[in-house]
Amino acid sequence: MSGNTERDPMLEMYIFESNQLLEQLEQVILSSEKSIVSEESINEIFRIMHTIKGNSAMMLFNNIATLAHALEDLFDFLRQGEFKDVDSEKLIDRVFSVVDFIKGELFKIEDEKEADADPEVLMQHIKEYLLDLKENNTEGETNHEKKQSNYPEKQQYYISSSKSSGNKIEKHIQDICINYKAVIYFEEACQMENMRAYTVVRSINEIAMNVQFIPADILENDKSSEVIKKEGFTLLFKTDVSEEALDKIFQNTVFLKEYELMRLPNECDIYTYKPKLEILLEDSSLELQEVNTKCNDFNSSASSKMTKQSSINVKVNKLDMLMDLVGELVISEAMVTQNPELQGLNLDNFNKAARQLHKITNDLQDVVMSIRMVPLSLTFQKMNRLVRDMSKKINKEVELKIIGEETEVDKNIIENISDPLMHLIRNAMDHGIESSEKRVQNHKPKKGKIILQAKNSGGDVLIIVKDDGQGLSKEKIINKAFEKGLIDKEPKEMTDKEIYSLIFLPGFSTNEEITEYSGRGVGMDVVTKNIERIKGKISVDSIAGQGTTITIKIPLTLAIIEGMIISVGGSTYTIPIVSIRESFRPKEEEIIVDLQGNEMILIRGQSYPIVRIHERYHVNTKIKKISEGILIMVECDEGSICIFADTLLGEQQVVVKPLPKYVNASKSLSGCTLLGDGSISLILDVAGLIYEYKQKGRDDE
């Protein structure tokens, strides 16, 4: 993708926009799939197709344009008739196939290849479908006709461009300018005359005022291309640009056959059209608005009703920079407010100001974080499509239930989570859910169910894929693992969870059959790798006959965390606040020592192991007696332990920095951070510490 930078910005814009539109389109369809296609979504799809068609024609991607055109026709028909009993299944299939086609072509364009696939077959399908509809629905037909008969009237209205406001200064300029009339003829068989005409309008708009054209409805009425074919495309405009320059512009028009340019006397034709413009405004102001948005700048996302919000696109690396800067700011703030030179001074006002500063930096941080956060909904919605397609192909009835799609995660995570999720859902459908007959035999509802859930849990996001299928077979897994030499323990000694976890090992795939969707030999280990890349963890649980649950745990990529700073000897460590449950000063007699010399403490009837940081990390400290230091109880999913430290230094927001890879640090450290005085504090990874402790316990045995 290195060539991207060199790409024509227009093309860049086109690709970006088309992709966005397609995504929008998919969303519309999927939301409507469960119910009957609503009028609103028909309009929406029509609009999207229309924009894609227009853009593609302008960029000369004719295959996309013609296909979009065909689909647009279909929806235009639907939108004008009143259909109650449209077979939405079939309709949506058509739309999806078009979406896939366009996506494929866009991909090619992005790869700087020729977009050359032939849309003929798809077009044929759509046309047949449209014919079917027309025949079956004569009522709709007449309706359609009626609407059509409106068009000739409309063609007499003229839309002036946004530049023709009645501004005084502009009036003055207008006086210097000359009125022109141009009639353009396109080459025969160039197709989409109306779109080509629109391109001309756009370029003229840049240099002229009061641009008007006949026929005026080139954007919304495709029949206008017929008119252009026969009578040419007439432009009326006012400009101070020389005729030579105009000539150049017209000559640059694609597929231009010939054109005529003539001067008009001032204050003639153009203004006489004005009153009619007003009629149009009264007539259907909405339509004008729509056209205007397209004229201004073909920012088509604005034309969608459902997701109307103003937004800009920002490069991710800019956000990263911003994030880094905010991180530095947090450190600097601590450097100022906790400056050792301030100690012992009476600083009421300073402290007040410092608190205010702290509040602002906090808010700033939240905002910066939230910029990077994206809801999972789009990724989840994609799965709907997958389930839909697959359930048809493999003939299993499956329902996908989505919970918590509004959960937000960092942008990086979104990019990396999509493939693993798809893989998991494919697996669930292919291997997990049984065939309908089998389900009925086992007294299960005929329709299988997959639940895709996201939720926040502490500093992590959990994504859960749960199916109500046959569950994992322990025997099969063990046999397979032996066969592939992936197992080095007696199966009897393994817990269920350990056995299930074998499926994540590289080279493990239990399905003998290879289907289109899964079982290509690349199994769950790819998923695991993807998840590990974003510092996530994956685990599996299963109940035979009742289903499988796969849980993915991803950190919220909190680059800034609330930390408790503790000191041990001369070193300081940071524990994420979210994992701390309590801290207390223990008494000597509360400590229990087991036969291996492991210390533990009994709190409210439960015993917790004690991990002494100074022993674990070989730090010299004077405080070794348990009653002189402090115990901090930390917990994670795997359990709880008590950390023994010299003393607590205080709570602080810290910026997580990764440790240099070269030092190859232990798993019990998740990174490091800079404290206010510039010194480095290591951040403890609670889950890592607990895991380590458990491993150690096992080794002792």
Add this chain to the structure above:
Amino acid sequence: MTKDIEDIVRMEDLESEEDTQRGKFLIFSLGEGEYGIEIKYVIEIIRIQEITPIPDTLEYIKGVINLRGKIIPVMDVRHRFKKEERVYDDRTCIVVIEVKEVFIGLIVDRVVEVASIADTDIALPPKINKNTENKYIKGIGKSEEKIKLLLDCAKLLGDDEINMIQELT
């Protein structure tokens, strides 16, 4: 056209930069011995500062330092060469080098000078047995009648380790 020219100019810039750096070595000392590393690897030289130890890492990695917000590991070169350690004093320096996009600080007794050593003055190291020190030596340079052992930075960090890191990234 202009772009081509720009490219050429840039290339020349790079070349001239390399030219000025060629044959120059940063000379530092560990006890009696003097060692040199190619100047192109050197980012900067800083005075010894507080080092935060990292548990469970390679033993010659003393820990990490904060270099203007950047976290950089530091290696005790004495330790790396299996010489006895000595207490850091105010002449002790950290030479920050960059090898294959890995930043690392080298703790050395003192920095002596930047010396030019012509290629002709550099002899290949004797091929005796593979004792630890020899492994890191690229050549033996003579300047001002003193022998300087020229170190291979990549090997100093440990080839395997760098490869491992690159795989990770």
